Amino acid sequence: MHTRILILIVGLFYTCGLTFGYSQDTPKYRILASASMWADMAKNLAGDKAIVDVIVPIGGDPHLYEPTPGDAKKVSNADLILVNGLTFEGWINELIAGSGTDAKTVVITNEVQPIRSDIYKDATDPHAWMNAANGLLYIKAIHEAIIAHDPANVDYYKGLYEAYRDLIEGLDNYIKFAVKKVPEQQRVLITSHDAFKYYGQAYGLKLEAIQGISTESEAQTSDMIRVTDAITKYQVPAVFIESTINPKMLKQIAKDNGVKIGGQLYADSLGEEGSPGDTYIGMMTYNTDVIVNALSNANTTDIKFGDETTDSYLYLILGLVLLGIMGLVFLKLNK
Template sequence: MSLVLAAALALGLTACGGSTSAGNDDRPVVLTTFTVLADVAKNVAGDKLRVESITKVGAEIHGYEPTPGDIRKAAQADLILDNGLNLEVWFQQFVEGLDVPHAVVSEGVEPMPIAEDSYKGKPNPHAWMSPSNVQIYADNMAKAFAKLDPANAAVFEANASAYKAKLQEVKDYLASELKALPVQQRALVSCEGAFSYLTRDVGLKEVYIWAVNAEQQATPQQIARAIEYVKEHKVPAVFCESTVSNAPMMQVVEASGAKFGGVLYVDSLSEADGPVPTYLDLIRHDARTIAGALTGKTS
């Protein structure tokens, strides 16, 4: 840990000892590592807790570098939630030194390993891209919130139950829409391998150009492999994530004859007036985009 971060941690710890407050808001503070978790947590917490995210809307969470202010904020929280599955490696350098309760919301999720590249064999961290997994997240949050605020345990459980029902609707919709798709065409072809859990949910094969968020341009071999799969299996549409360039996938489109099915959202929510201001907006958008493009119900 750098001297700057260590100093910030020391300052933060001296300030710890109770909830932070915003004005007259004295509710316990729950701090999450990124915006998707914050939104899910808000649905489970209702108005009983104050939920905040360390990273901002649009932030790249894989390689995020925490600031001294982030550490002070974490030290003053009443509960910290992170995704786990090696997503927030940047967070682990200081969370163990904080005297703050901590919960990993992916606990209980069946991990899926990354299939290739330097991360081969490590768990794919994108578990929140599965409505089924986020149902587990919601239950884990409700349990952690009940420990933090036992008087409202029943509220958290009820909120989680209602939220899980909405998630189930998304999963059921996507699975139902894809039933008419020929077996060989049941593939989700995207730029990054961020959809392992979603494809497992609904019986699709995951195909991608690169396995993990690319730090450099896609190789000709990676693009050629995707082209070959799309052509061989007559996959009608391909996709790309909002946080990366779709240029490599457009090469797949040109060479294979598949349509570009649209942009998918993964790592971050949008601003309130954007396309995916909540997690339900995000997963519904992705489900509609995937189903519409693969079945031909959208142009």
């Protein structure tokens, strides 16, 4: 009899525990990101507490995106909507207004110092995430939005945020270190559209692009001449295509001027899952490796896209440096 009561009591506690656990972990809330870069950031910052979804699919161009009825449904089901702003997603306000959602919309660039457009008055360059130091401001904004939405789990989110912040600080240092390996006069980055201004400003590269800071306006003959002039003036060894933009025009310019395509860069979208650009940190690291490799090796043979040997080589050097530092710390501690 006592055993039965004991089993009943234990069973009751177990059920309570399950119920308690259940109510803590579910239902998950939904975070919707306009583009894949901040969807990845949100996954890193929300961990297993939220379902993260994205509007513009991988490889899509957020400047020109046309929302689908499926997107309206995603918006109306969302709890938090993460938006870049700075005139990046011109279509999103209408989408949000039309969906009747009561989700909180968070503009994640509010603390960013925007770069003004050279051409359009009052327009800003949206590509702020291309500077990893701005990436830190993006993740801070997302982290704050998450803890405001789910304050009960603040300690959990803080742990995730601090670990992720350390990684992005490391990324920023890595890019600074890597770009310095390119001879100074060769630090010129020619791309399909002007998505690298923040990158160039932060890490010390001159920039030229066929299209402006948005892909909305078609490239003109004058743009091709301007880029050709820059190739001649700076004697750049390579130009770079982008994963979201048709490479035809830049390939033609490269051919006409006898320069190489240095590789395919990620700017407005992450790469496909399994590619080296499938996370924000991955895309920034990969871009840097491709740029540094192509601009440093002016006289080598054709550079393949995503040259893994070079990537491994860079990681090896970085690994050795880290080992050296750890060795020094170890020696110091054992003195």
